[in-house]
Amino acid sequence: MLNTVVLSAILIISAATIGLIYRVIKGPTTPDRVVALDAIGINLVAIVALISIALNTSAFVEVILLIGILAFIGTVAFSKYLEKGVIIENERDR
Amino acid sequence: MKTNDVILQTATKVVLFLIVLFSVYIFFAGHYTPGGGFVGGLLTSGAIILLLLAFDMKTVEKILPVNYMYMIAAGLLFAIGTGAGALLFNVPFLTHAFTDVDLPILGHLSLHTAALFDLGVFLVVVGVTMIIIKTIGEDD
Numbered sequence: 196m197l198n199t200v201v202l203s204a205i206l207i208i209s210a211a212t213i214g215l216i217y218r219v220i221k222g223p224t225t226p227d228r229v230v231a232l233d234a235i236g237i238n239l240v241a242i243v244a245l246i247s248i249a250l251n252t253s254a255f256v257e258v259i260l261l262i263g264i265l266a267f268i269g270t271v272a273f274s275k276y277l278e279k280g281v282i283i284e285n286e287r288d289r
Numbered sequence: 290m291k292t293n294d295v296i297l298q299t300a301t302k303v304v305l306f307l308i309v310l311f312s313v314y315i316f317f318a319g320h321y322t323p324g325g326g327f328v329g330g331l332l333t334s335g336a337i338i339l340l341l342l343a344f345d346m347k348t349v350e351k352i353l354p355v356n357y358m359y360m361i362a363a364g365l366l367f368a369i370g371t372g373a374g375a376l377l378f379n380v381p382f383l384t385h386a387f388t389d390v391d392l393p394i395l396g397h398l399s400l401h402t403a404a405l406f407d408l409g410v411f412l413v414v415v416g417v418t419m420i421i422i423k424t425i426g427e428d429d
Contacts, residue, residue, distance in 0.1 A: 271342050283426035287345040
């Protein structure tokens, strides 16, 4: 019962990820692609969590938090590049 | 154009400590669960990179006045020190030892010299990552 639910959830999230990949490839502007990549990261968190339920292990719990942190830092870096043109400023103007 | 990053900076001030705490956890949990010095070091440098993204290079140098070259050297000294320390006890190079101790607050602990070797890996990984990022990032 639980296995069926987890498997169907993985399939549904995979279908959602395929839709997001379509947006990454097709997306007319760069911010579209960045948002789609961020959402793919969140879907990866969900897939890892469901797989760790299916494998009945807690060894992947760190991976979930790690993907969340890395997706956040990556998205912040991308959006700063899109807004300012530089990722790390030497001295901020204030 | 003057931009206002108040949301990013406030979120960074909260999230940064969570990332550092998680990296310290992953460093110490490396003996029994997935993790260790490499992932912990990368996550710590990720926290510093988030600080670099939210603020600028000069501010981060004021917050963390660390020479990362010395950090790499200290890490390599830790690694070779734990290796050479085994020679003092007439055992082969890099032989590790452990002991069980009962500390007043921390309770029953199993201390292992492999943790000191891992601390060397941690320091080297943080130093190398930050030197790469800062060398690419600065514009002279």
